[in-house]
Amino acid sequence: MSLSGALYNAFSGLKANSRSAALVSTNISNSATESYGRRSLALTPGAVGSTGGVRIAGVVRHGNPVLIADRMVSDAQTGYSGDLKTFASRLEDLVGETGEAGSLTDRVNQFENALITAAANPSSTQRLEMIATTANTLANDFNRLSAEVQDARTTADRKIGQKVDQLNESISRLDQINRDILKATSTNSDNATLLDERQKLLDEMSDIVPLRVVAREKGQIAVFSMNGATLLDGSPQEIGFQRTLTIGAGDTLAGGHLHGLTLNGNPASVGKNGLFGGGTLAAQFEIRDEIAVERQAQLDGMARDLIERLGPSGPDSTLGATDPGLFTDNGALFAAANEEGISGRIKLNTLVEPGNGDAWKLRDGLGATTQGEVGEARLLQGISAALSAQNAPSSSALAPVARSFSNHAAEFSSTVSGARVRAENLHSYQTSQNTALSELVLNDGVDTDQELQTLMKIEQLYAANAKVMSTVDELLERLMSI
Secondary structure (H helix, E strand, O other), rough: OHHHHHHHHHHHHHHHHHHHHHHHHHHHHHHOOOOOOOOEEEEEOEOOOOOOOOOEEEEOOOOHHHHHHHHHHHHHHHHHHHHHHHHHHHHHHOOOOOOOOOOHHHHHHHHHHHHHHHHOOOHHHHHHHHHHHHHHHHHHHHHHHHHHHHHHHHHHHHHHHHHHHHHHHHHHHHHHHHHHHHHHOOOOOOOOOHHHHHHHHHHHHHHHOOEEEEEHHHOOOOEEEEEOOOOOEEEEEEEEEOOOOOOOOOOOOOOOOOEEEEEEEEOOOOOOOOOOOOHHHHHHHHHHHHHHHHHHHHHHHHHHHHHHHHHOOOOOOOOOOOOOOOEOOOOOOOOOHHHHHHHHHHEEOOHOOOOOOOHHHHHHOOOOOOOOHHHHHHHHHHHHHHHHOEEOOOOOOOOOOOHHHHHHHHHHHHHHHHHHHHOOOHHHHHHHHHHHHHHHHHHHOOOHHHHHHHOOOOOHHHHHHHHHHHHHHHHHHHHOOO
């Protein structure tokens, strides 16, 4: 080998070593960066005539596409179960556990206890006022729970809009990256940074919708939902959604009051097997259109049951057929056709509002014009008996089982707690699976110990090439001095 050939070999080696050292430094500095793919230098023999050396063929970005695909699907499942758990936990906190102070069942117990206490001494105005106070608190609790459920539906609708905006922005950005990668591939430029950005966008989208990524020619990709919706394939697709500012108890998707998703202007399903099922987007639709609607119906069923137990056909014989009972529909007589949303409208009859001085009507009857015997407790006992009676509910939202009113409240509380436990268990399982897949993906990521070992080898190779160049320089000096 000639001296010039040896010099070329050493120079090409030094150039490759320098580039490799820069990649190792980049790997180590991004070891904790999400969606970053470990880089290494691709080298090929650089034979020129009788010389050798190496040639830099490009930068290789490492990753396991199969594991990444599985992890992205798991991201969607974890996000879905996490949103459902958050809603279930929030509702359980609002309803309260059975027997817990301030819970729905506690409000019912306080009302029933006030009736029993007053029946023992019906002449006590203070005890009659306590009935009015606890009854008013119970009605207000129904109003509060109903408002919270509708607020959760409104929040879910707003989050749907935000997620749709994020999806559209990400799809548009992925389309631009596809074009940039095509340019980089055509000019043999390094596209590893573009691939990192693309993976970051895919990771963000996979939480919203489970994705399937298909490789296309020259480094480009097509993106589909796992259930078949085309999001990007040559050109970006547009997802549409119209927000609803406020949602009432009677507003539903089936009734046309709320809006669903569209894909390029065509309706797109979001259910379990729908085009966009499986991620946080589907979870918010499920909260808005199914779970919260069911909880609202159950609250309405209990409120109706309470009103009807103490209405004109109840224990108060002073009420006429058209007179509202102890609990009213915003002050009016409740009609069975207006059950929807009644838990948000239920009110204590204004005739016995706390502090109005007419608490004696709880003892003598809402239709009484003058006070009767102060020791008469039959109506108070009748109200208490009506609440304890094992009646089958009129509402179809409640189980068709004969129960007392307190048992209806306890069953509702138990149902809410059970839903939270199931949602929590599902989320725990999905989180464990997601963590395991994430760790497997990270195993293909940057190992700082390995990178440091690689750096030590690069230093040795650099020193060897430098020694060759130094030796060639000495030999050339000797030749020149002859």
